[in-house]
Amino acid sequence: MSIRSLRTLVAVHDHGTFSAAADAVFVTYSAVSQQMKALEEEYGITIFDRSKRTPELTPLGLALVARAREIVRAYDDLLPSIQGEGALKGEITLAAVPTTLTGLVPLGISVLKRNCPDLHIRVGLGLTTPLLTQIKRGTLEAGILSVPALAPEGLTIQEIVTEPLELLVSHEHADDDPFELLRTQPFIRFNREAVVGEIIERWLQARSITVNETMELQGLDAITSMVAANLGVSICPRRCIKTSMTPGVRSLSLGDDAPTRRLCLVTRKNSAKRLVIDKIHESFLEAVRIGVFPAGQAQESL
Incomplete structure (x- = not known):
């Protein structure tokens, strides 16, 4: 698991499709697909329902998005939280x-x-x-x-x-x-x-x-x-x-x-x-x- 993969997962949720998420995080469509597949294999769960024409997040996938959003937010705020005046x-x-x-x-x-x-x-x-x-x-x-x-x-x-x-x-x-x-x-x-x-x-x-x-x-x-x-x-x-x-x-x-x-x-x-x-x-x-x-x-x- 990487922050990049979690950030991509959140982007898929917020933008609706792998293609739109790829544009949002500046990677290719195939890179998004590979990152999401890797997450599923790492956790051993089904994050996306791929029976639909456009893959949709499963209930487990939605729960993972909520936690991923918190982790990404904490990661982004890590340095500003300890830099004092450097945060300006x-x-x-x-x-x-x-x-x-x-x-x-x-x-x-x-x-x-x-x-x-x-x-x-x-x-x-x-x-x-x-x-x-x-x-x-x-x-x-x-x-x-x-x-x-x-x-x-x-x-x-x-x-x-x-x-x-x-x-x-x-x-x-x-x-x-x-x-x-x-x-x-x-x-x-x-x-x-x-x-x-x-x-x-x-x-x-x-x-x-x-x-x-x-x-x-x-x-x-x-x-x-x-x-x-x-x-x-x-x-x-x-x-x-x-x-x-x-x-x-x-x-x-x-x-x-x-x-x-x-x-x-x-x-x-x-x-x-x-x-x-x-x-x-x-x-x-x-x-x-x-x-x-x-x-x-x-x-x-x-």
């Missing part, structure tokens, strides 16, 4: 929800790189729920996400900032009553698969506000552009990092009891990269304190 070098993968990619994430990483110049950060993109699953499985090390209503066990959540939601409206509308605008104007809905989209939907239902939905989008910039084109109004998070607002758009408060979206850093509780994780959290808190992007303006604030 190397690479870490950080994913984020789309609404943070034009302000909070670039500014936070800028602060992090200034403090940890030898740390290489790989940035990914996704929605909160699937990213939580990846972090839980160990295929992703950390994520800047919306605080979930229910987080899987084994994860650490470190809050970064709370953003109130507000109504975006075109400058062509003189009305300052957000509730009247919601009832009378076309509504551009924030993607309901995102946590913030769920928060908006619950808030609308709780206040018995019926909207005339015209489209449903995910990107904050895309929604803002639609509002600027006077195609409707929308409810979105107030960005914690100030950027150049799209011309032709203004924001209206939803009141003292406006819904909020909380952003956080999520990692595994048993992550051995805790020193790096804490530095990331500190850097993003500093980014919120700076509160302005792009970097030129941020440096003046510093």
Whole structure:
């Protein structure tokens, strides 16, 4: 048995086929097949049901995957767990929800790189729920996400900032009553698969506000552009990092009891990269304190 074989086994489970696993671990299809056959012979068990066109993991195989994932994770974390300040070098993968990619994430990483110049950060993109699953499985090390209503066990959540939601409206509308605008104007809905989209939907239902939905989008910039084109109004998070607002758009408060979206850093509780994780959290808190992007303006604030 080798770490390489166990890593390949986990890749087969995560990617579904030998071919996809081969691409993920940078070996050939035949190498994957040989490694899996060797594992079966070493343990004397059937890991794959090969009666199917695409080999499927048996119950024993699935149990082995769970243990293999723990072993691979421990192996990967071995050096960072004992290197102290040396852990601030190397690479870490950080994913984020789309609404943070034009302000909070670039500014936070800028602060992090200034403090940890030898740390290489790989940035990914996704929605909160699937990213939580990846972090839980160990295929992703950390994520800047919306605080979930229910987080899987084994994860650490470190809050970064709370953003109130507000109504975006075109400058062509003189009305300052957000509730009247919601009832009378076309509504551009924030993607309901995102946590913030769920928060908006619950808030609308709780206040018995019926909207005339015209489209449903995910990107904050895309929604803002639609509002600027006077195609409707929308409810979105107030960005914690100030950027150049799209011309032709203004924001209206939803009141003292406006819904909020909380952003956080999520990692595994048993992550051995805790020193790096804490530095990331500190850097993003500093980014919120700076509160302005792009970097030129941020440096003046510093």
